[in-house]
């Protein structure tokens with residue numbers, strides 16, 4: 529017992545990041561299913577979150593909604609864009625609730641705060657309360673993006689990451705970093721170990737939208753894009769090991 533505690537203390541000292549904003553892709557939650565939430569996949573993800581919480585990392589999460597609905601998707605058809613975006617935000621609330629349940633099933637305390645008020649379902653977003661939860665070691669899951677249409681959850685992640693004074697934004701996705709081109713479309717694309725914000729924006733690297741990149745750049749909030757499918761990847765990132773792609777000023 530004493531040995532385990534000592535080991536944790538040593539690891540805590542060697543953490544590269546002590547407070548992180550983890551952006552979980554909605555699409556990554558589908559696993560190999562065509563839509564929705566794959567149970568095995570979500571459990572694998574929360575297992576990784578639990579692992580870093582136990583190392584002493586404070587974790588805030590923004591989850592996407594692409595596994596259920598996107599305002600710009602074909603499903604939205606000719607629907608009014610703002611209405612479709614509100615549907616997309618509601619999709620992120622479902623993912624947030626599923627994540628909270630999954631985390632708590634492993635004994636990791638978590639709270640959901642929503643940018644759209646729905647008091648029967650989740651707490652409303654309140655910055656001081658969220659900061660308090662983080663200091664108490666609870667995972668805070670931010671649902672409903674920014675609460676405004678015409679944005680994405682990547683931008684919500686940049687916003688909450690800056691508000692929560694996180695050391696870094698970790699974009700967990702289904703690719704293992706940023707490539708010279710979309711690796712799903714161009715098999716000859718190669719992965720960057722690091723890239724500057726200016727380069728990422730100039731080269732239009734579509735792994736994230738430019739509003740999110742610009743906000744992170746302005747707030748000096750570095751980003752690490754990495755693949756969440758690989759077990760232990762999240763821990764490697766917070767320990768500062770060579771994992772994914774670093775985006776910096």
Ligand SMILES: Nc1ncnc2c1ncn2[C@@H]1O[C@H](COP(=O)(O)OP(=O)(O)OP(=O)(O)O)[C@@H](O)[C@H]1O
Nearest residue numbers: 553554555592593594701706707709710712734735
């Ligand atoms: N240059 C690039 N490097 C890496 N990935 C890229 C690049 N260009 C486009 N992509 C694509 O970006 C996607 C990563 O985004 P992700 O799935 O996290 O999207 P998202 O819109 O944030 O997710 P969601 O809406 O599901 O939360 C990958 O599916 C990848 O194919």
Ligand SMILES: O=c1ccn([C@@H]2O[C@H](COP(=O)(O)O)[C@@H](O)[C@H]2O)c(=O)[nH]1
Nearest residue numbers: 592593598599613616617673674680681
């Ligand atoms: O601030 C926000 C965040 C999201 N939306 C809508 O939700 C969907 C799902 O988010 P993803 O980032 O694509 O996972 C998005 O397509 C928007 O329709 C929003 O309107 N505002």
